Amino acid sequence: MYTQSLSIPDGDPKGPRKVENPEYEAEFNARIDAGGFIEAKDWMPEKYRKTLIRQISQHAHSEIVGMLPEGNWITRAPSLKRKAILLAKVQDEGGHGLYLYAAAETLGVSRDELTEGLLSGKAKYSSIFNYPTLTWADIGVIGWLVDGAAIMNQIPLCKCSYGPYARAMIRVCKEESFHQRQGYDLLLQMMKGTPEQREMVQDAVDRWWFPSIMMFGPHDSDSVHTETTRWGIKRISNDDLRQKFVDATVKQAEVLGVSLPDPDLKWNEARGHYDFGTIDWEEFWDVVGGHGQCNVDRLAARNKAWDDGAWVREAAMAHAEKQAARALAA
Amino acid sequence: MVADMTQATPPSLEHVEYVLRLGDNALILGQRLSEWCGRAPVLEEDLALANMALDLIGQSRLLLTHAGRLEGKGRDEDQMAFLRVERDYRNLTMVEVPNEDFGRTTVRNFLFSAFQVLLWEKLVASSDSELAAIAAKSLKEARYHLNHSAEWVIRLGDGTEVSHARTQAALDYLWPYSAELFAANPTDDAVSAAAIGPAWGELEAAWEAMVLPVLSEATLVVPARTPFKTFGKFGRHSEHMGHLLATMQYMQRTYPGATW
Numbered sequence: 287m288y289t290q291s292l293s294i295p296d297g298d299p300k301g302p303r304k305v306e307n308p309e310y311e312a313e314f315n316a317r318i319d320a321g322g323f324i325e326a327k328d329w330m331p332e333k334y335r336k337t338l339i340r341q342i343s344q345h346a347h348s349e350i351v352g353m354l355p356e357g358n359w360i361t362r363a364p365s366l367k368r369k370a371i372l373l374a375k376v377q378d379e380g381g382h383g384l385y386l387y388a389a390a391e392t393l394g395v396s397r398d399e400l401t402e403g404l405l406s407g408k409a410k411y412s413s414i415f416n417y418p419t420l421t422w423a424d425i426g427v428i429g430w431l432v433d434g435a436a437i438m439n440q441i442p443l444c445k446c447s448y449g450p451y452a453r454a455m456i457r458v459c460k461e462e463s464f465h466q467r468q469g470y471d472l473l474l475q476m477m478k479g480t481p482e483q484r485e486m487v488q489d490a491v492d493r494w495w496f497p498s499i500m501m502f503g504p505h506d507s508d509s510v511h512t513e514t515t516r517w518g519i520k521r522i523s524n525d526d527l528r529q530k531f532v533d534a535t536v537k538q539a540e541v542l543g544v545s546l547p548d549p550d551l552k553w554n555e556a557r558g559h560y561d562f563g564t565i566d567w568e569e570f571w572d573v574v575g576g577h578g579q580c581n582v583d584r585l586a587a588r589n590k591a592w593d594d595g596a597w598v599r600e601a602a603m604a605h606a607e608k609q610a611a612r613a614l615a616a
Numbered sequence: 617m618v619a620d621m622t623q624a625t626p627p628s629l630e631h632v633e634y635v636l637r638l639g640d641n642a643l644i645l646g647q648r649l650s651e652w653c654g655r656a657p658v659l660e661e662d663l664a665l666a667n668m669a670l671d672l673i674g675q676s677r678l679l680l681t682h683a684g685r686l687e688g689k690g691r692d693e694d695q696m697a698f699l700r701v702e703r704d705y706r707n708l709t710m711v712e713v714p715n716e717d718f719g720r721t722t723v724r725n726f727l728f729s730a731f732q733v734l735l736w737e738k739l740v741a742s743s744d745s746e747l748a749a750i751a752a753k754s755l756k757e758a759r760y761h762l763n764h765s766a767e768w769v770i771r772l773g774d775g776t777e778v779s780h781a782r783t784q785a786a787l788d789y790l791w792p793y794s795a796e797l798f799a800a801n802p803t804d805d806a807v808s809a810a811a812i813g814p815a816w817g818e819l820e821a822a823w824e825a826m827v828l829p830v831l832s833e834a835t836l837v838v839p840a841r842t843p844f845k846t847f848g849k850f851g852r853h854s855e856h857m858g859h860l861l862a863t864m865q866y867m868q869r870t871y872p873g874a875t876w
Contacts, residue, residue: 350654350659353653353654353662354654357653357654360650360651360653361647361650361651361863361864362863362864362866362867363867364698364867364868364871364874364876365694365698365868365876366643366673366676366677366680366693366694366697367677368876369650369673370670370673370674370677373650373653373666373669373670373673374666374670376653376654376666377663377666377667377670380659380662380663380666381663383659384659384660384663387659422867422876472876475875475876476876478875479874479875479876480871480873480874482871482874483871483874587654587655588654590655591654591655591656591657592657594655594657594717594718595656595657595658595661595718596657597776597778597779597782598657598658598661598718598719598772598779599657599658600775600776600778600779601771601772601775601776601778601779602771602775603775604775604776604779605770605771605772605774605775608774
């Protein structure tokens with residue numbers, strides 16, 4: 287899954303301060319200009335480090351929160367094959383979260399600090415997961431559209447300037463592509479089925495289409511990415527990525543036999559792209575601002591899991607300490 | 617599979633019943649473990665629980681497919697999993713009771729996976745070649761589940777006062793259900809006589825030898841046996857089973873005949 291707009295501020299992450307040094311900065315910029323990677327032990331401007339911590343952790347949080355809307359359907363999956371596929375998929379999302387947290391940790395922040403940011407509501411995660419999964423078709427549409435949009439966003443990140451993040455993204459992208467194909471396959475099967483199944487797919491597409499294209503974040507005119515572009519973190523603009531996604535998806539919708547819920551969606555010969563209707567940015571900012579249908583429930587679910595599990599984590603620590611003491615005494 | 621289809625005599629009812637028990641145990645515990653998704657105490661355990669659920673659902677697919685073929689009524693894995701009535705499920709009651717907390721979930725995984733390891737070790741040599749092949753695959757998975765859950769039983773039992781108390785409570789709750797594992801019955805006798813698989817009662821001593829040292833290392837006290845009896849594997853379940861099935865069967869019951 288994915289974190290959306292990169293320009294949404296979190297709280298200020300803590301971590302070791304590093305001396306700003308014009309000479310180092312020149313070397314740093316030169317390496318980025320030459321297309322090289324910055325590694326964990328390399329000098330980097332403080333703002334670069336903080337920007338990356340924010341972006342990688344938002345991405346990790348999105349993977350973790352994203353387990354909830356899909357997890358909502360594991361126990362009700364309509365066949366054993368689909369249940370197994372969904373379980374494996376959600377497990378993959380958790381795995382993405384795990385190694386993205388690990389990538390963030392290379393920047394001098396702990397997973398506990400990042401978790402605290404999520405649980406307190408200070409850190410953001412992708413707003414797409416604040417929409418509810420109402421039917422089984424939502425599981426297919428999340429794979430097709432939401433993972434599809436995520437892949438479009440993430441492929442450029444495989445070449446982002448920070449090495450540990452870029453390498454994590456290569457693996458994430460491979461798995462996400464697989465998820466997208468599985469989601470599309472789920473929908474194809476349903477479209478071959480009964481009228482009720484086809485209606486279920488259309489209803490899910492109607493609900494998820496605009497939220498999916500909102501995942502690319504605000505229009506370029508409303509979005510400031512000067513530094514992230516300069517630093518080779520953001521390679522392609524929000525609107526360009528969104529256009530690419532729309533162009534690719536229209537044909538897939540035709541093959542599937544569903545309509546996309548936008549009367550203004552049509553091919554523009556002169557531009558060589560599809561035009562599409564106005565995005566409801568008020569809805570986008572409302573959901574980002576905590577007023578989506580599931581914001582409160584998602585955060586409550588994460589907090590409950592964390593609080594309910596406190597005794598387990600404490601037990602593991604206590605046992606490890608006892609073991610160490612026993613080893614010392616022996 | 618071919619071997620079974622071409623058997624000179626049709627498979628016995630007991631043979632079908634025995635395979636159903638194995639398949640339903642895996643299915644129902646897999647369903648329970650999948651309820652943990654997104655709710656575990658740490659991310660690593662979220663992944664581990666999903667992984668175990670996935671292994672068990674995978675085992676259930678093979679076993680229910682096999683049971684359907686042995687039965688010979690043309691039922692596939694999904695018809696077996698989703699379209700039977702409660703009385704026709706043959707899982708142990710222990711695997712259907714609610715997860716409750718990480719303590720009960722872990723102790724159950726431990727008690728059950730120890731049993732599964734012993735069972736699969738025997739079934740590798742089953743006269744039913746399909747069952748033997750499923751056992752060989754499942755044995756590796758069950759050994760992992762056993763190692764993982766045993767480590768956690770020790771951590772929790774020998775952790776803090778709170779974790780010890782919660783884990784002891786989980787063991788006190790689950791232990792009486794373990795009697796059902798070994799209860800003698802005609803199905804086991806027939807299957808054992810045909811060298812398809814062991815009577816589960818034969819495994820009791822080995823099971824105790826496997827679980828008791830771990831419980832002891834976890835500083836847990838094993839409860840005395842009581843007259844408590846459950847009958848899930850004979851199709852008489854707990855009050856919890858109907859709710860589990862209502863959730864699991866929802867789509868198949870709501871959209872009869874649809875393909876997914």
